[in-house]
Amino acid sequence: MTRLRGPVDLLRWAANPTGTVFVLLAVIFAWIFVLNDAFFAGPSFMAFLKQAAPLMVLAAGQYFVIVSGNFDLSVGALVGAQVVIAARLIDGEESRTVPVLLVMVGFGLLVGLVNGLITTVLKVQSFITTLGMLLVLFGAIRLWTGGAPTGGLSESFRTAGRMGIEGVPVLGQIPWAVIIMVAVGAGAILLMRTGFGRILMASGDNERAAGLAGARVDAARIAAFLLSGLSATIAGILIGGYAGVSAQVGDGLEFTVITAVVLGGVVLGGGRGSVLAAMAGALAIEALFSLFNQMALPATLRPTVQGAIIIAAVAYAARRRARPGSTAPHVSATANPS
Amino acid sequence: MTAPPVLDARGIDKAFLGVPVLSSVDLRIEQGEVHALVGENGAGKSTLMKILAGVHTADAGTIELGGRAVSFTHPLQAQRAGVATVFQEFNLLPELTVAENVHLGREPRRRGRIDRRAMAAATADLLADLGVDDLAPAAKVGSLSVAHQQITEIAKALSQGADLICMDEPTAALADAEVALLYRLVERLREKGVAVLYVSHRLREIFDLCDRITVLKDGRLVQCVDTADITPDDLVTAMVGRRIEAAFPERLPGTETGDVRLKVTGGGNARIDGVDLEVRAGEIVGLAGLQGSGRTEIAEAVFGIRPFTRGTVAVDGDVRRITSPRKAIKAGLALVTEDRKAEGLALNQSVRANARMVLDANAHLRSRRRLDRIPQILSGLDLVSRGDDQEVRYLSGGNQQKVVVAKWLAAEPGVIVLDEPTRGIDVGAKHRLYTQIRALAAEGLAVLLIASELIEVIGLADRIVVLHEGRIAGELPGGATEQEVMAYATGRRSTEDPA
Numbered sequence: 001m002t003r004l005r006g007p008v009d010l011l012r013w014a015a016n017p018t019g020t021v022f023v024l025l026a027v028i029f030a031w032i033f034v035l036n037d038a039f040f041a042g043p044s045f046m047a048f049l050k051q052a053a054p055l056m057v058l059a060a061g062q063y064f065v066i067v068s069g070n071f072d073l074s075v076g077a078l079v080g081a082q083v084v085i086a087a088r089l090i091d092g093e094e095s096r097t098v099p100v101l102l103v104m105v106g107f108g109l110l111v112g113l114v115n116g117l118i119t120t121v122l123k124v125q126s127f128i129t130t131l132g133m134l135l136v137l138f139g140a141i142r143l144w145t146g147g148a149p150t151g152g153l154s155e156s157f158r159t160a161g162r163m164g165i166e167g168v169p170v171l172g173q174i175p176w177a178v179i180i181m182v183a184v185g186a187g188a189i190l191l192m193r194t195g196f197g198r199i200l201m202a203s204g205d206n207e208r209a210a211g212l213a214g215a216r217v218d219a220a221r222i223a224a225f226l227l228s229g230l231s232a233t234i235a236g237i238l239i240g241g242y243a244g245v246s247a248q249v250g251d252g253l254e255f256t257v258i259t260a261v262v263l264g265g266v267v268l269g270g271g272r273g274s275v276l277a278a279m280a281g282a283l284a285i286e287a288l289f290s291l292f293n294q295m296a297l298p299a300t301l302r303p304t305v306q307g308a309i310i311i312a313a314v315a316y317a318a319r320r321r322a323r324p325g326s327t328a329p330h331v332s333a334t335a336n337p338s
Numbered sequence: 339m340t341a342p343p344v345l346d347a348r349g350i351d352k353a354f355l356g357v358p359v360l361s362s363v364d365l366r367i368e369q370g371e372v373h374a375l376v377g378e379n380g381a382g383k384s385t386l387m388k389i390l391a392g393v394h395t396a397d398a399g400t401i402e403l404g405g406r407a408v409s410f411t412h413p414l415q416a417q418r419a420g421v422a423t424v425f426q427e428f429n430l431l432p433e434l435t436v437a438e439n440v441h442l443g444r445e446p447r448r449r450g451r452i453d454r455r456a457m458a459a460a461t462a463d464l465l466a467d468l469g470v471d472d473l474a475p476a477a478k479v480g481s482l483s484v485a486h487q488q489i490t491e492i493a494k495a496l497s498q499g500a501d502l503i504c505m506d507e508p509t510a511a512l513a514d515a516e517v518a519l520l521y522r523l524v525e526r527l528r529e530k531g532v533a534v535l536y537v538s539h540r541l542r543e544i545f546d547l548c549d550r551i552t553v554l555k556d557g558r559l560v561q562c563v564d565t566a567d568i569t570p571d572d573l574v575t576a577m578v579g580r581r582i583e584a585a586f587p588e589r590l591p592g593t594e595t596g597d598v599r600l601k602v603t604g605g606g607n608a609r610i611d612g613v614d615l616e617v618r619a620g621e622i623v624g625l626a627g628l629q630g631s632g633r634t635e636i637a638e639a640v641f642g643i644r645p646f647t648r649g650t651v652a653v654d655g656d657v658r659r660i661t662s663p664r665k666a667i668k669a670g671l672a673l674v675t676e677d678r679k680a681e682g683l684a685l686n687q688s689v690r691a692n693a694r695m696v697l698d699a700n701a702h703l704r705s706r707r708r709l710d711r712i713p714q715i716l717s718g719l720d721l722v723s724r725g726d727d728q729e730v731r732y733l734s735g736g737n738q739q740k741v742v743v744a745k746w747l748a749a750e751p752g753v754i755v756l757d758e759p760t761r762g763i764d765v766g767a768k769h770r771l772y773t774q775i776r777a778l779a780a781e782g783l784a785v786l787l788i789a790s791e792l793i794e795v796i797g798l799a800d801r802i803v804v805l806h807e808g809r810i811a812g813e814l815p816g817g818a819t820e821q822e823v824m825a826y827a828t829g830r831r832s833t834e835d836p837a
Contacts, residue, residue, distance in 0.1 A: 195698035198691055202698075205684035212643070212681055213745065214667040215699035271686045 020316070021264045021280045028287040035294045043172035050164070050242070052286035053181035054079075054235040058257040059264070059282035060188040060275055061231025064224040066261055069204035069270030070119060070126035072225060073254045074133035075232040078111050080250030081137045082236030084149045087245040091151040101157075104233050111137070112229025116222030134254065142247075149245045161241020177238045181279075184234065188275045191227075200224060204270020252303070259306045260285045262313045285309075342405030343368050344502050344533040345390070345421075350399035352385055359385045360557045362399070367502060370531040372524055374544040374565075377554035377577055378628075378792070378824075383537050386554070387504050390535070391423035392416030404501065422495030423504040426511070428487050430494075432480030437461040439479050440494045464493050469526050470519075485516035492523060496532070503527065504535040509543060510630055521547060539628045541570050541828045553577055570830055571821075578792070578820040586797030587773045590780040595620045595800070597655070599784035600671075600753045602640065604649035609635040610808040613649065617753065617784040622775065624799025624816075625788045628827050632808040633788045634676060637757045640786070641673040642666040654752055667700055672746035676757040676788075678735075682742040685731035689716070689723050692730050692741050696749045703749050715744045720770055736767025743774065753784045760794065772798060792820050806832065 032039050039045065058075055065072040082104050089100045115133055119126045164175035191197050202210040203217045211217050239249060264281030266273030289302060345367040352360040360382045367373045377383050388394045390401070392410030401408050403419050410416045416423075430439050437457045438445075446456040461475035470493075473486050482490070488508065495503050509517050524547055527534055536548055544551060545565060553560040553576045560576050568576075596619030605613035610632040617623045625633045639646045642660040650657050653669040660666045666673070675681040683692055693712050697704045713726070719740040723733055730741055739759065746754060756775065760768045775798060779785050789795050795802055802814045804826035812826040825831040 195701065195704060198687075198695070198698045202684040202687060202691065202695055205686045206680075208681050209684055210695065210699065212641075212663045212673065212675060213695045213699045214664040215695070216664070271684065 019265075019277075021277050021284055024263070025280055025284045025287060028284060028291055032287065032291050032294055035291075039290070039294070042170040046164075046171050046173055046175060046178065048286070048290060049181075050175035050177045052283055053175070053177035054161075054238040054242070055253070055257060055260060055286055056181050056279045056282040057184045057231050057238065058235045058253065059260045059278045060184050061228040061235075062257045062261050063188070063264075063266055063273070063275045063278040064200065064227045065126070065221075066258075066266050066268060066278075067204050067270055067273060067275075068200045068221045068224045069207065070221060070224065071130060071258070071268075072115065072228045073127065073130040073258075074111060074115060074137060075228060075235075075257060076250045076253035076255070077134040077137035077141075078108065078229065078232040078250070079236040079239060079253055080248075081141045082108065082233055083240040083245055083249045084141050084145055084247075086157060086236070086240055087149050087151040087153055088145065089151070090154050090157060092154060094154045094156055097154045097156045101237070104236065105230065108229040108233030108236075109226055110229070111232075112226040113222065115229070116225035119225070120218035120221050130254075145247075147247070149247055151245075153240055153245060157237070158241040158244075161238040161243075177242065180234065180238065184231065185276070185279050188279075192275055196220065196223070201271060204272075206271070255303075255310075256285060256306060257282065259310045259313075262310055262317075265313075265317060267317055268314065341369055342402070344371070344404060345535075346402040346405075347386075347390070348400050350386065350389060350401075351397045352382075352389060352394060353397055358557055360389075360396075363554065363557070363559045364562075365535075365552055365559075366562070367533045367535060369501070369533060370528050371550065372528055372534045372536055372548045374548035374551040375535055375537045375554065376539070376544065376551060376573070377560075378790075381554040381577075382557040383554055384506070385557075387423065387506060387535070387537060390416065390421055390502075390504055392421075417498055417500075420499060420501040421504065422498060422500035422502070423506070424488065424491045424495065424508060425506050428491050430479050430487055430490060433478065435476050435478055436473060436482075436490050436493075437475035439490055440464065440475075440497050442494070444498070460497070461493065464497055465489070467526075467530075468493065468496070469522055483516070484511045485513075485519055488512070488520070489523065492527075496527075496530075500532065502533045502535060504537070506537050507539065507630070508536070509538065509540060517543070539828060541573065541830055544573075545570060571825070574824045574828060574830065575821055578824050586794075587769075587776050589800075590776050593620050593776075593780040594782075596782060598652075599654055600640070600786065601652040602636075602646070602649060603652075605636075605639060605646040605651065606648040607635075607639055607644060607646050609644070610639065611648075612809050613639075613646075614810065615786075615803060617786050619752075619782045619784055620779050621801070622779050622785040622787055622799050622816075624795035624802045625786065625805060626792060626795045626802055626823050626827060627805030627811075629790065631805040631827065633790075633805055634757055635808070636805070637673060637755045637786070637788055640666070640755060641671055643673075664700070667696065667749065667751075668702070670752035672696075672749060672751035672754040674739075674742055674746060674754070674756045674759050676761065678738055678742050682745075683730050683738060686729055688727045689721070689730055689733070689741055690726040693726075693744045693748060696745050700749070708748055708750065712744065712748050715747050716740070719744055719774060734763075734767075736763035736770075739763055739767070739771065743771070747778075751783065753786070754778060755786045755788070757788045758790065759787070760789065760791070792823055796820065796823065 062072055086100055086104060089103065090096045111133065115130055118124050118129045160176045160180065164173040166173050168174050199210060199215045200220045203215060203220050207217050260282035261278045262268060263284055264273060264277035266278050292301060343366050345365065347365045350360050350363045363386060375383050385394060389396050392413040392415050395411050408419050440461050441457050445452045447453055458475040465473055470489055473489055479487060479490060492503065508520055512520060524534055538544060548565050550562060550564050552562045555577065598616050599619050600617040602613050602615040613636055625636060627633050638644045640651060642662045642665055645661045651660055658669045660669060679685065693716060694709060697708055721740045722737055730738055760771055775785060787795065787799055796818060800816045802816060802818055802823060804811050804814065804823055806827055806829045811832045814822055
């Protein structure tokens, strides 16, 4: 992100797709404030953040995949699978919590690895790979559980999603979910500043140039899928803790998170956007849904709004990039030595 | 009164983005004539041909076909007016048969349905008329050899009633035996009164086949002569012409030619063969050759993009198996590619991100010291930008190229391969880059320079290796004349010839 040097730069920043999301977020918050200023009281705002945390964590994971030039549609199903796996394996036993958490991390990484290998080694478009993975997970979980999730989560498992540091002045409770989300965000920002992060970005921008510079483009992309699988695991732990076990956990989350990332100005196809903006996009989506609640609009409106946002955000970004003189013709990413 | 010429183009001008590519070029082709169009790379041959094919529209000038003034804005108009073009990339549908391709869009019909029998019969007649007896009208085009696909293109042109067939480097992809077939085909066309515009680099074919020759140079008509009135050597001189010597920086004082840093022995793959090449520390070796002669292919093989399948590559005395760019970088090589936008830069990333890309991508190269040197390297190249965080897509071509060069210098390579480093950059930036190349040699790098502008190779290289059809045709000292280089490049001379 460019450093700001004056009001003109500020305006320019606000108009670029990365800056726009922060402006949008401010507008939504202002609107909520007008309707209900109590929303911003410490405890209620913390509760809102707690609810938004899983989507923000998922947005960070999805960001890595999108910025490297792919998609991960399997995250919603993976979140659902993780919650169901946790309930079934823990089955209410406190002592099983930690081993099961390790199993979940392993499973999340495995799904990411499979997605990554199929996409890079077999050269299946990630859209198809992860759509397939979504269906495989969805079906396998239902087969395994016979349709309804069984077992139960332990109290300590649910701590991360439900509890927090109590008795904090003004805020009341600082939820663990918020702390985890902030840690994930900070980690993601730092990771994007490393050589790995820069190569990931360059691979999404021009994989041929990155490859000729000696980058292991495929390895970087597989790593992005691993990070996405890991973020879905964390999100699953938070959602399971917060909302408990049901067969519908995670349904449709992949679309919400892609909407969020796109709203954050991250360009589909890769090479552009910041992880902070992607997470802000997730926060903006959650804020928008809260606004709908405040306005007493039906929750069934959400998918329609999400659809409209994803089209509008991509169209907006495309228009800005297509302005004469602002950009060189997009370089095809299919230039392969053959 | 004699028949009007098949083609009479006069005063053709064409510029791209303000850069003139053709300036008042005339081209006149008589009925049944085989007419050669020759010139160096960038002389404007392709542009002229594309204007005749309706792909480009001339900015000025007139074109008459058979005495009728025409103006094309679309390839279909040229086709209908009787001008057919056989490009190097054929315009055929691989899943259809020869007959279907020949009649594409004009299929004979009976009661509203395509009459396949009539179509096959018409195609068979056409092929028989051309003297081709080993091509079945029902064969699927995708399964044919290049030569047979070319015949299909020519048959298609004839069935469209072409009076003039333009052929762009028609023998480039043909084996020797197939060239003979093409010769027969061209003779047959001449007998039928169909004119041929034959664009080729290969002097032998031109002298074997063509009645007259039009020579272009730097977008201008040099001359149009009867083949009988010119010798191959004079033709080469006409193509190269006399040019004002551009000022190239001298070899820097203190530049010493040291040990061999890059040595290729017997290198070859599907596109090149028998490559023996040596570049010493402090030396600039130029690779010259016409388009398709294997210059870029050698660069790509050395750098592991399309590796050598035969022979060995040694860097600083150690034999290396370079099978990927990553391994090439590990061996201390760098490659500034020909197409900086497609291959050199991540355009949406900042100057800084691009300049450190090689270091970021190769952990063994990443060190604080190398990273800290990047600003120095950039300013040493006189990069003009709004700052290191400016996205490179906003930079001019010359400045973009400086970022590409900086990216490689940051890795402190021992051998740098420069493939068309000055393509599309302005004169001032070119000169700056020449000086930089000299400076690299002075620092002890081995430089392998590829340029289609002969003058660049001649002006900069200490030695010039000339390629012809994927092989090294000869080697010349720096400062050789363009005629000498072209003699090797066009296959007029080779080291196997008695001197």
